[in-house]
Amino acid sequence: MSEPIKVAVAGAGGRMGREVVKMVLQDDKLVLAAAVDRSAELMDAGLLVGLPACGVSITRVLEEALQNSGADVLVDFTIPAFAYSNTLAAITHGVRPVVGTTGFTPEQIKELDELCQSRGIGGLIAPNFSIGAILMMKFAAEAAKYFPHLEIIEYHGDQKLDAPSGTSIKTAELISEARRELKQGNPNEEETIEGARGGYYDGFRIHSVRLPGVFAQQEVIFGAFGQSLKIRHDSYDRAGYMPGVNVAVNKVMNYTGLVYGFEHLMD
Amino acid sequence: MSEPIKVAVAGAGGRMGREVVKMVLQDDKLVLAAAVDRSAELMDAGLLVGLPACGVSITRVLEEALQNSGADVLVDFTIPAFAYSNTLAAITHGVRPVVGTTGFTPEQIKELDELCQSRGIGGLIAPNFSIGAILMMKFAAEAAKYFPHLEIIEYHGDQKLDAPSGTSIKTAELISEARRELKQGNPNEEETIEGARGGYYDGFRIHSVRLPGVFAQQEVIFGAFGQSLKIRHDSYDRAGYMPGVNVAVNKVMNYTGLVYGFEHLMD
């Protein structure tokens, strides 16, 4: 039997971070090597997430954790402002990054990939760890070959800051690559209320709904002569991402270079 | 047994107008008194709609039809540019208007109402003759009392010119009157693609989807702690409005003044 994988968690006090800590502590093939959070007070990481004490205290400085914990993997669910430097630090210390934070530029991804290559380690940056969301994106791209007329509607909680969501933009990119070029709708269309037709992306539209009680939902709707096709994914809570994070932590041990998008880890 | 009601149809060659002609010819309590269309060639109105000849030819000038046909009711599904003058002409000739065309200003409605009152006849201007759509609006307004957080998504064919739809704006008005004042969402929200959050209406958002194959659909979604409520109406074709037009033609005979909105004809 193989050694358990040692996992450090950045953003351990955040909502996703807590789920990751819980998942790591409950999987006996994983070991919690470190738990870092800039704002969390010094306390046991197990207690923080409602589990028995685990002997690992939350610390504030990522660098120290990367240096001292012997971590194999760093799982980062922090905020765009820190994600790049956290990932850079992890790779520099030979720790494989598994990053769920968004906001990386293509240049940053390229640079981090080269760094992973030169260190001989794997890494993953994924805007979405949900298998259902990934299937939705894949099916949407395939349907767009036959049904080039489509719109995206995404739903998130009403306190979300950015619109449209990272997942919807990723979906839009995949659709754009798959379908023939097309500017949908009536060329003389007029908005009597500005913005009603949604955000424009390469000929089609993205609509962002923000409501309390919603966690994360997305629908891609295709319209054609006499028919419509809809692909919809609903996420109900953060725990729903953990099976994907778990797969990523395991897979990242076995390849070299930085992968962008969880879908590339599915066969 | 009562006399059949004599009905003139303006816009008889249009898509809605044809349905009205068909409906009138197939109801033995109604008689087709005149069928007017500016662009239609002189032909029998029955043949135009795929029925046996009915002896009424399409004519081009509304005034003449109003004067000569002895019509009790004018059903008008034309375009915003003509609707006001058509309605004015009808009332002036003592013919009750039943108007499905949109674009009237509040001042015009007030003026036409006063004219109806002074002539002692009824009239109806309705952006929607669909009983299902009206129930949707009614339920949405009622739900907004308990669930003030909501968004509207409306779907129409991809050649529709205006967004948002008349029905969605009417729904928004009814909701605004029913709910407490509220500006939804995160005050610091940012659109990375302009328009993604939809059209702003009194604190909430309206999203307009335009796709081929869709006739007319609308969904009002309410979000609250741990739950959501959706009210959705789908119209599949123009014939679905005719039961409502038929009710209107009958009811308009029995009251005085101009009613705005079919819902006021439902008990």
Add this chain to the structure above:
Amino acid sequence: MSEPIKVAVAGAGGRMGREVVKMVLQDDKLVLAAAVDRSAELMDAGLLVGLPACGVSITRVLEEALQNSGADVLVDFTIPAFAYSNTLAAITHGVRPVVGTTGFTPEQIKELDELCQSRGIGGLIAPNFSIGAILMMKFAAEAAKYFPHLEIIEYHGDQKLDAPSGTSIKTAELISEARRELKQGNPNEEETIEGARGGYYDGFRIHSVRLPGVFAQQEVIFGAFGQSLKIRHDSYDRAGYMPGVNVAVNKVMNYTGLVYGFEHLMD
């Protein structure tokens, strides 16, 4: 300012019971008077639900709790087998029952109502404490007057024992009372797979979907010439019922007799 209401909780260790305990402890107009659970070990009720200790230990015998705690209200989310005797015991001790458990017969409800009347206290038995679900039922009953053709689809977690759900049966009852008598569908319809057409209720059908990840959802779909109307409610978690339970605990102090159905507490 009025005295806080003293609340006893039966089934305090269950999933709904824990939410009730949490809700009571977090509302300073309520006091936790007792927490009873047949299977829970003696521990502090606050700790049980992840809150600080509150000084009330879980006990096993309801009778004792009713006798000694001075409770004004008993909230019961147990199981059908105990709900009747628990409710009976509460009323006998002058404690107002607020019961979310299903399975009461009409005779039992009548008997318990008479007992409430004779004791001069209020009580509530409600299959559903969700304001959204109640609006759904109300709108469905109203729509059925105009659109008598309908079906109900309800969705719950895949470990639920009974089908159809209590909420769907309650909805069906309300619809039956509202619409004209009608046996829907083709009289010569044949099921090539038994049960495909769902459960028969007074001329229409109820379909029960059971899937992991779903908490509680219901859709009532109305079909008519050229259109359909859908009313859908989604519950995402048990906490979503607590606003309703809170309202019930307060209202039950102010009337006499047993009310069946939370909707009667809404104006």
Add this chain to the structure above:
Amino acid sequence: MSEPIKVAVAGAGGRMGREVVKMVLQDDKLVLAAAVDRSAELMDAGLLVGLPACGVSITRVLEEALQNSGADVLVDFTIPAFAYSNTLAAITHGVRPVVGTTGFTPEQIKELDELCQSRGIGGLIAPNFSIGAILMMKFAAEAAKYFPHLEIIEYHGDQKLDAPSGTSIKTAELISEARRELKQGNPNEEETIEGARGGYYDGFRIHSVRLPGVFAQQEVIFGAFGQSLKIRHDSYDRAGYMPGVNVAVNKVMNYTGLVYGFEHLMD
């Protein structure tokens, strides 16, 4: 430029048959060779479908039409009772069958395939000519590999005779082949109204909704920990199938043997 394909239509007076006649007459790469309907009176096929006279009269006897018309392809949308003998007759006369009628047994399909092979001609039997429906089935089968818990809900008009629909059974077959064996739900589940849980198919359930105003809709819902995935196809009218029938008429000229399922004609 190639010769136009000569098409005979069986069931030409039926609702699908009329759409086929219309489609053939409007495509200048196709020629209407014969139009057969047992119950139709002798009249011009063009007039029957609301187009100008085309010089082809409806006849009653398929054999004669196959013998005399020089047809390359027979499109058959009749009823299960006639479909087998019609198809047999077509192949015997060297006319390629394109069949949208359901109800063939595996033995019949095998026999007809052998006959096509021996005659050196192509043929197609397809329960569904809708590209959207086929994508839905394909995506559903693929999703079932990752999300083995699912249910199917299909919606048709309220006069449909059989439940579940042919498309839903086809979908169920494809899912069964793709997912691991699984008997879903609680083993102790009880139906308080018989049939509520739908029709049982290899461990999962199919629900058939029948409502006026609906043409043909289907939804496959997958449920997993914290998420759900839905794939939904809506058909609004028969004309929506004609692009698929047109593709089939063209493709059947270029292969040998009987293909079952339109999906095999998509790349």
